[in-house]
Amino acid sequence: MSKYLVNKFLYTVDRDTELTERYREDPAGTVSWWEAEEANRILNCITAEKTTWLAFTDEERTALATHDHVTLFGLGAHPFLTLTLWIAMFERDFDEPLGMQLDYAAQLAHLGLPYPDIAT
Amino acid sequence: MAKLVAILATTHHPFFYRTSQLPPEEAPPFAAEWVRKVEAYRETLTRARPDVLVMVGSDHFHQLWLDNMPQFLIGKAPFYDGNWENEMREFGLPKLLFKGDEELSAYMLREGIDKGFDLAFSNELRVDHSITCPIFTVRPQNDLPIVPIYTNIFAPPLPRPERFVQLGRTIREIIDAWPSHLRVAVIGTGHLSLELGGPRQFGPHGPDPEFDARAVRWIADGDIDGCLSSVTLDSLHAPGNATHGFMDFMLMMGIAGHTKADYADNLDLFHTMEAYFAWYPEPDLLVGPPLASKGALL
Numbered sequence: 001m002s003k004y005l006v007n008k009f010l011y012t013v014d015r016d017t018e019l020t021e022r023y024r025e026d027p028a029g030t031v032s033w034w035e036a037e038e039a040n041r042i043l044n045c046i047t048a049e050k051t052t053w054l055a056f057t058d059e060e061r062t063a064l065a066t067h068d069h070v071t072l073f074g075l076g077a078h079p080f081l082t083l084t085l086w087i088a089m090f091e092r093d094f095d096e097p098l099g100m101q102l103d104y105a106a107q108l109a110h111l112g113l114p115y116p117d118i119a120t
Numbered sequence: 121m122a123k124l125v126a127i128l129a130t131t132h133h134p135f136f137y138r139t140s141q142l143p144p145e146e147a148p149p150f151a152a153e154w155v156r157k158v159e160a161y162r163e164t165l166t167r168a169r170p171d172v173l174v175m176v177g178s179d180h181f182h183q184l185w186l187d188n189m190p191q192f193l194i195g196k197a198p199f200y201d202g203n204w205e206n207e208m209r210e211f212g213l214p215k216l217l218f219k220g221d222e223e224l225s226a227y228m229l230r231e232g233i234d235k236g237f238d239l240a241f242s243n244e245l246r247v248d249h250s251i252t253c254p255i256f257t258v259r260p261q262n263d264l265p266i267v268p269i270y271t272n273i274f275a276p277p278l279p280r281p282e283r284f285v286q287l288g289r290t291i292r293e294i295i296d297a298w299p300s301h302l303r304v305a306v307i308g309t310g311h312l313s314l315e316l317g318g319p320r321q322f323g324p325h326g327p328d329p330e331f332d333a334r335a336v337r338w339i340a341d342g343d344i345d346g347c348l349s350s351v352t353l354d355s356l357h358a359p360g361n362a363t364h365g366f367m368d369f370m371l372m373m374g375i376a377g378h379t380k381a382d383y384a385d386n387l388d389l390f391h392t393m394e395a396y397f398a399w400y401p402e403p404d405l406l407v408g409p410p411l412a413s414k415g416a417l418l
Binding site for chain 1: 180181185186187204205206209210274275276277316317318319320321322357358361362390
């Protein structure tokens, strides 16, 4: 489990408009590049001071690479981060106000309490 | 000593700003009542004539991140920029600049640490919609210096509800003892029941109207004990996965004390219940005519 790293992916992609678009268009390629180049970068440190041990699990990598927000929820990714990035990527594909958000919720409707633990 | 002239506790719905800017023919059916309630609430601050605003909110993973996450943080800077790119993108919120009151920030940090809260601080803080939204609603001219206070209601492990109430009590003691001639108002924002990124999000009401009904009574009645006996870190998962933001309301109840609110209003809206509370610790400090209404909950 590397919930922290999944959250770091969602957080850093959401706050970079170019990366958000790249992830929308090429999810598998973006996840592969990000894990290789960015995953271990401490956010306010130079490259020489990279972390040496962070990596996705196979399940996390696949969920991110397939835009599978249902699995990400089940893995305990922070739901606010996932939602915010999904709105940025996919709200534009729906005609009705909140259409994307309601579709997002409907895909999670089979899940009851307690929700997966989001502590990192 | 400084005078604590008003305490305001409210929700921070990020869609209010954009909704309030729409021409009537484009506005949703609930917009007019929403604007009317917010404008009535604004009067509760205006009549207190504050000189400085202490603003309590919570960073939504904007500047505070999981590699270095404080539980409680006070800004100490001469200025604060406000709102982030993804808040412009998602909510249509504009960026803005606040003046800061560094003297009060320094005083609150020193006194807070000495009173048992090991507060984090920031000398360069861009505040997010938890602090900018109440400016848009109750002080849109944005003409007063602020002291921002951030709480962690977002990234577990969180402080427990009792700790939020204790911090509120401590903030009250600190402001009451601040050697200054200024009039201080505290404005804090949180949530009632709320779900974000889960199956219950964006329904026709908040995810747990029963919790919301109880919560607004706790706040309006100043029922800190009733609230604390009913709310735990674990229990707050049930009303909605983002309901831990209610602990910021509990912090504000700690500031107000075991006292009924002087103004209490709410609005049942899609996705969430909006709520607007104000207390006047020293009514004699107010001038002018009384409020036209005390709100729907009183």
